Amino acid sequence: MSSLVTLDHIHKQHRLGNQTVHALSDVCLEINRGEFVAVVGPSGSGKSTLLSILGCLDRPSCGSYYLHDEDVFAQSKIRLSELRNRHIGIIFQDFNLLPRLTALENVALPLFYRREPMRNPTARARAVLEEVGLGTRMRHMPAQLSGGEQQRVAIARAIVNDPDLLLADEPTGALDTSTRDAILALLDVLQRAALTVVLVTHDPEVASYARRTIRLRDGAIIGDTGCRGAA
Amino acid sequence: MRSLSYVHLAFRSVRAHISRSILAVTGVVIGIAAVVIVVAVAEGARAEISRQINSLGSNLLLVQPGAQVAGGVRQPAGTVLSLTTADALAIAREVPDIVIAAPFVGEEKTTISGDLNWSTLVAGVTPKFFEARGWRVADGQLLNDDHVASAAKVVVIGRTVARELFKGSDPLGRFVRIERSSYLVIGVLAEKGQDFTGRDQDDVMFIPLSSAKIFTIGRSQVNPEAVHTILVKTESAQSMQAAETAIARVLRLRHKIVGRKADDFRIQNLIQVAQTSDRAYRQFTSLVSTLAGISLLVGGIGVMNIMLVSVTERINEIGVRLAFGARPQDIRRQFLLEAVLLCTIGGLLGLIVGYVCARAIPSALGWPIEFNGQMALIAIACSSLVGVVFGLLPAERAARSDPAALLRSGL
Numbered sequence: 218m219s220s221l222v223t224l225d226h227i228h229k230q231h232r233l234g235n236q237t238v239h240a241l242s243d244v245c246l247e248i249n250r251g252e253f254v255a256v257v258g259p260s261g262s263g264k265s266t267l268l269s270i271l272g273c274l275d276r277p278s279c280g281s282y283y284l285h286d287e288d289v290f291a292q293s294k295i296r297l298s299e300l301r302n303r304h305i306g307i308i309f310q311d312f313n314l315l316p317r318l319t320a321l322e323n324v325a326l327p328l329f330y331r332r333e334p335m336r337n338p339t340a341r342a343r344a345v346l347e348e349v350g351l352g353t354r355m356r357h358m359p360a361q362l363s364g365g366e367q368q369r370v371a372i373a374r375a376i377v378n379d380p381d382l383l384l385a386d387e388p389t390g391a392l393d394t395s396t397r398d399a400i401l402a403l404l405d406v407l408q409r410a411a412l413t414v415v416l417v418t419h420d421p422e423v424a425s426y427a428r429r430t431i432r433l434r435d436g437a438i439i440g441d442t443g444c445r446g447a448a
Numbered sequence: 449m450r451s452l453s454y455v456h457l458a459f460r461s462v463r464a465h466i467s468r469s470i471l472a473v474t475g476v477v478i479g480i481a482a483v484v485i486v487v488a489v490a491e492g493a494r495a496e497i498s499r500q501i502n503s504l505g506s507n508l509l510l511v512q513p514g515a516q517v518a519g520g521v522r523q524p525a526g527t528v529l530s531l532t533t534a535d536a537l538a539i540a541r542e543v544p545d546i547v548i549a550a551p552f553v554g555e556e557k558t559t560i561s562g563d564l565n566w567s568t569l570v571a572g573v574t575p576k577f578f579e580a581r582g583w584r585v586a587d588g589q590l591l592n593d594d595h596v597a598s599a600a601k602v603v604v605i606g607r608t609v610a611r612e613l614f615k616g617s618d619p620l621g622r623f624v625r626i627e628r629s630s631y632l633v634i635g636v637l638a639e640k641g642q643d644f645t646g647r648d649q650d651d652v653m654f655i656p657l658s659s660a661k662i663f664t665i666g667r668s669q670v671n672p673e674a675v676h677t678i679l680v681k682t683e684s685a686q687s688m689q690a691a692e693t694a695i696a697r698v699l700r701l702r703h704k705i706v707g708r709k710a711d712d713f714r715i716q717n718l719i720q721v722a723q724t725s726d727r728a729y730r731q732f733t734s735l736v737s738t739l740a741g742i743s744l745l746v747g748g749i750g751v752m753n754i755m756l757v758s759v760t761e762r763i764n765e766i767g768v769r770l771a772f773g774a775r776p777q778d779i780r781r782q783f784l785l786e787a788v789l790l791c792t793i794g795g796l797l798g799l800i801v802g803y804v805c806a807r808a809i810p811s812a813l814g815w816p817i818e819f820n821g822q823m824a825l826i827a828i829a830c831s832s833l834v835g836v837v838f839g840l841l842p843a844e845r846a847a848r849s850d851p852a853a854l855l856r857s858g859l
Binding site for chain 1: 461464764765767768769771772774775850852854855
């Protein structure tokens with residue numbers, strides 16, 4: 218069977234002034250459905266670039282990305298939006314909740330952009346918020362919530378459209394240790410419920426939650442613990 | 449359903465920066481207020497002109513004696529008494545499409561009633577005159593053919609004369625002295641107001657043409673049958689041009705004017721005269737229109753500026769929306785709608801400001817104004833249009849922003 222994600226010789230160059238920076242060079246990667254992958258590496262190693270390509274937020278300079286056997290970057294912008302909407306959920310280090318929307322409205326955001334609208338989007342958003350343990354704080358604004366609660370809202374937002382792939386960019390970077398563990402435990406639960414999770418971190422302790430660790434340095438993969446198991 | 453949510457979204461966003469939003473739309477407010485004032489004044493002028501045209505009577509031509517040329521200098525019109533009652537009859541008989549040709553003589557006289565006196569225009573007319581102008585009495589009766597035939601000493605007075613000479617008591621059955629003759633008041637005309645030159649049309653009294661010529665206005669030694677004006681009413685507005693030419697031909701023939709010799713009469717179209725009398729309005733409205741245009745331009749730029757700032761500030765929000773499936777056109781629509789909403793709010797405020805300012809115009813400048821629902825529509829449409837035009841660039845910029853920046857900034 219083919220894998221959920223296939224990266225085929227991905228290169229990414231950023232132009233900084235007159236200097237060209239190789240953010241990713243020749244990255245080949247397969248991720249199967251249901252995996253929990255940690256991407257680790259020092260800062261500037263290309264982790265976030267990799268994540269933004271996986272999240273269809275950025276295009277590689279060359280190389281191909283197959284999601285569900287669909288050649289992602291051969292698609293139109295509209296189709297890319299739809300892929301982001303239905304197949305991918307992202308959580309960020311600084312949560313990136315919209316400050317003027319309530320927790321519930323933040324969670325319902327991806328439902329708002331669904332091409333075929335859900336019959337009762339509010340009920341769905343409410344159910345997901347309850348799933349992440351925030352059933353009682355739905356009407357709160359992000360500023361009224363603690364960091365851990367905000368990240369739970371962000372996770373609920375990322376999974377509300379039942380994506381295949383959950384991408385997390387340093388999801389616990391802004392949280393204290395106990396909150397961090399609670400968030401990671403939540404991701405673990407979600408992953409066991411057949412969600413594929415890719416987590417970017419530079420914290421080895423966080424990476425230890427994942428069952429497969431990919432090491433990046435200077436834009437290239439220098440180690441992959443799960444390669445044999447997955448193949 | 450979805451577009452409703454976009455409107456809701458735009459409302460929340462504008463409300464979040466309420467003072468900034470209001471400042472941003474000040475230009476739009478001023479511009480729309482100016483639009484409202486222009487429309488109110490233009491509508492007022494139009495209503496006033498049509499009211500005047502109605503009071504003048506429709507489809508009227510005024511035939512008056514021409515100017516005498518003495519030593520190469522044109523004397524004022526009417527210095528030659530070239531028109532006669534016979535001319536009026538001839539016009540009525542020979543020019544097609546004419547309903548009425550009413551002769552008229554008139555002079556300013558001092559009139560007396562009891563111990564009051566009043567200087568006013570005393571006009572000698574036939575019943576046809578009232579028919580041509582469409583004038584009616586408020587009390588009593590108009591002059592009739594018998595009055596003219598018998599040179600009766602009866603008078604129909606205007607409202608102003610009634611007020612000045614009788615001070616509120618009933619003028620009917622009382623007498624007015626004009627020069628050496630006493631005239632019985634048989635009617636008071638319905639109120640007319642001012643004409644387009646500002647003359648009080650109620651400050652007048654009418655006596656039979658024959659009586660005027662015998663007792664009051666006096667015959668011209670040169671031309672005993674002379675009249676000051678012949679009022680001609682045509683069938684329709686379309687026939688006025690043709691009637692003008694035909695009247696000129698008839699009169700030239702009767703007055704034996706041939707070849708290149710100038711007419712000894714002139715023909716005026718009252719409606720054209722009324723319509724050219726609104727130049728002051730037009731200068732004012734073009735001035736305020738310019739102000740409206742400039743304000744809307746400046747206002748639009750203000751809105752564009754604030755929207756560009758807003759796009760920059762909310763680059764994270766845009767990134768998040770894109771990351772969770774918003775299409776570029778969804779973002780474009782959101783920001784465009786916000787600009788339109790902002791401008792429409794400005795338009796509504798402008799409507800109120802303009803209304804208040806326009807209300808002050810009649811007392812400040814003495815011009816009539818008129819409000820209608822169409823004006824509100826124009827104001828809202830203008831402001832929304834400004835929103836669309838000046839919202840396009842910021843919306844485009846928002847739609848093109850790069851969602852990958854979200855992750856890079858987090859690094």
